[in-house]
Amino acid sequence: MRIAEVVGTVTLSRWHPLVGGARWVIGIPYSLEALQRNAAADGEYLVIYDELGAGHGQRIGVSEGIEAAAPFHPEKKPIDAYCAAIIDQIGIAAQ
Numbered sequence: 001m002r003i004a005e006v007v008g009t010v011t012l013s014r015w016h017p018l019v020g021g022a023r024w025v026i027g028i029p030y031s032l033e034a035l036q037r038n039a040a041a042d043g044e045y046l047v048i049y050d051e052l053g054a055g056h057g058q059r060i061g062v063s064e065g066i067e068a069a070a071p072f073h074p075e076k077k078p079i080d081a082y083c084a085a086i087i088d089q090i091g092i093a094a095q
Contacts, residue, residue, distance in 0.1 A: 001062065001063050002064070003029065003059055003062070004041060004060055005028050005040075005041040005059055005060075006025050006056055007027065007041075010023075016078055018078065024048065025047075025048050025050045026046070027046050027062060028045055028046070029062065046064075048060070048082065049077075049079045049082050051083070060083045060087060061083070061086075061087060064081050067082075
């Protein structure tokens, strides 16, 4: 799971019938270094399936790949990134 910041939404004119009922957001993942410095997200944009209602500027936990489709098992959905959590606070332990 990665942490990302929501920076926008996607508007679809057509969609696969299996992914109706939720919305799509655009998120930018954080690197560990960016989180440690409390800097802006520095990854590449992702389109993320969101059932939780994450808002613009919120940090979210994102599952990718096969884990993104796991919440829908045994049903199969064509999803590559899934918003699994809305994050209130992040604490990074010193090593």
